[in-house]
Amino acid sequence: MAKRSAPEVNAGSMADIAFLLLIFFLVTTTIPKDSGINRKLPPMEPPNEDQVVIKQKNIFTVLINGNDQLLVEDELMELKDLRKAAIEFLDNGGTTDAEGNKCDYCNGKKDLTSSDHPDKAIISLKSERETSYKTYISVQNELVAAYNDLRNIRALEIGPKKGFRDMDFVKMEKNFRDANFVGNKEKMKEVIDQIRKEYPEKLSEVQ
Amino acid sequence: MSKFKGKKDNALPAVNTASLPDIVFMLLFFFMVVTVMREDTLMIDNLLPQADQVEKLEKKYPISYIYAGKPGKGYEKFGTEARLQLNDKFADISEIRAFISAERASIAREELVDFLTVSLKVDKEANMGIVSDIKKELREANALKINYTVGTGSALDN
Secondary structure: OOOOOOOOOOOOOHHHHHHHHHHHHHHHOOOOOOEEEEEEOOOOOOOOOOOOOOOHHHEEEEEEOOOOOEEEOOEEEOHHHHHHHHHHHHOOOOOEOOOOOEOOOOOOOOOOOOOOOOOOOEEEEEEOOOOEHHHHHHHHHHHHHHHHHHHHHHHHHHOHHHOOOOOOHHHHHHHHHOOOOOOOHHHHHHHHHHHHHHOOOOEEEEO | OHHHOOOOOOOOOOOOOOOHHHHHHHHHHHHHHHOOOOOOOOOEOOOOOEEOOOEEOOOOOOEEEEEEEOEOOOOHHHOOOOEEEEOOEEEOHHHHHHHHHHHHHOOOOHHHHHHOEEEEEEOOOOEHHHHHHHHHHHHHOOOOEEEEEEEEOOHHHO
C-alpha cells in the first residue's frame, strides 16, 4: 500500500463558526436585573399624645383578610376593580385642600361624601398575619398603579406645554434617571415635582 | 536550487493550530454566557410574586438582600413554615438588626450608608406575618428604604 500523507483539514471557516456562535449567544443573553416596588417605611416614633384627626371621608381603607379577600371601604371587592375604585377616590376633589385651593385638575365626580382633595386623600392598607404575600403585593401594585395612572394623565396634560410631548409620568421619571437622555432635565424635574405635589402618594400601612 | 530540497519529505505535516484561538474563545464565551453570578446560596423556596408597576433596583447604591420562604429541597427538617435567610444560613427575626449593622459596616464609602436599600425577596406563598415582622425589625434598625423585589408580569395573575 502506498504511503499517503494525511490531508490537511481546511480550518478557514473555523473563525466564522466561532463568531456565529458568539453572536448567537450575545443576542439571546439577557442579563437579569432585579426590579421591584420601592417603599419607604415610617420611622419609629416616640409615642405621641396629640393625634391628628383625619376625616373619615378622606381615608380609603383597604383590608386584606386571612383568606386573601379584599374589603374596600367596608365592601367586598375583586382585585381587578381596586385600581378603578382607588382612582375615583383620589381624583374626586370634592372641596378644597388645606389652603382652600380647589382641585382644578381633578377629573373626578366632585362627590362631597368622598375625598376633599388629592392632597388630603389617604389610602390606608391593612393586612393580617395570615394574608399571603402574593395578594399583598398585588394590592400594593394596584394602588401604586392608581397613582401612576393619575400622574400619567396629568403628565400628558401639562407635558406638551413645557415641551415634553408624548411622555407620560413613568416615562419622564425614567428619562430623568437616564444619563443619556438629551433634553432639558431641569425643566423636566419641575414638571415631575409639580405632578408629585398635585398627586402626592399617601399610602399608609396599619401595623 | 535542488540542494535545498528533499529534507522534510517524509515528515508528517504539522497539525494546523490556527483555529485554536477560535476554539478557546468559543469556550470562553460559552462559559461567560452560562455563568450566573448570585450572591447567596438559597436554602429556601424563592418564587417571587409578579407585579407590573416596578422600578429597577439601582446597583449604584448599596443593596442588602433578605430572603424568606419555606425551606427548600434538602432542608425539610427545618419545617414547612416560612423561614428567614440572611447571607447563607437560616436566621431568626431578631438577627436582622445585627445583620443590618454588619451590612452598613461593610459599605466602603461612608456617604452611601444612608442610601442602603433592603431588597425583600419573599416567596409568593409566604404569609404577611413574617413580612411584617421583618418590616418591624427594619424600622427598629432604621433601615427604611425597602424594595419588594418581584418578577415582572401582571399582578392579577398572582
